[in-house]
Amino acid sequence: DAGVTQSPTHLIKTRGQHVTLRCSPISGHKSVSWYQQVLGQGPQFIFQYYEKEERGRGNFPDRFSARQFPNYSSELNVNALLLGDSALYLCASSRPDRGTDTQYFGPGTRLTVL
């Protein structure tokens, strides 16, 4: 089975632009979580979606939004990009309905804001 996939791999944007990142979970996983990892730090939780509903939100501004589609894939949108948004964006999928909530991560999207 394929693991979590993310696209694009790398992205370069300028300040003020908008970006959309995509994630496809492991087959059968209904939960997708998004994390931001700034260089030298651990990942920070942004959002979780389960069965197409937002289940959790981290301490990020409203410029960050996400959604989950009927096939459980997800998009993370960031508006009005700032230099500080430059980071590795990680997507993770899990199956909380199975009683275990281990999250499996994708390879990430490296976003550079100039």
Next chain:
Amino acid sequence: SQELEQSPQSLIVQEGKNLTINCTSSKTLYGLYWYKQKYGEGLIFLMMLQKGGEEKSHEKITAKLDEKKQQSSLHITASQPSHAGIYLCGADGDSSASKIIFGSGTRLSIRP
């Protein structure tokens, strides 16, 4: 809010030597995860611990959760170049969401 502190922040070990990485939580741990990350890449799941005193092993890596469930250690035996990377501990941060709170990581380098 819960915080995880990892030590050491970085480690250089001679190939073949053993090493230990520690993760200390500011609150009781109800689920503790260990992940490995190659530089700039995604996280690879290693192990999850839930019960106080629990110990799990995979190949040459062993992780333990202490009885009081506020500290975990990751031990690598006879280190190899393939063990190099960043090791991250994470804790279940919210019972209502799939949210992991991560430590800042330990960067491990293996010297041939």
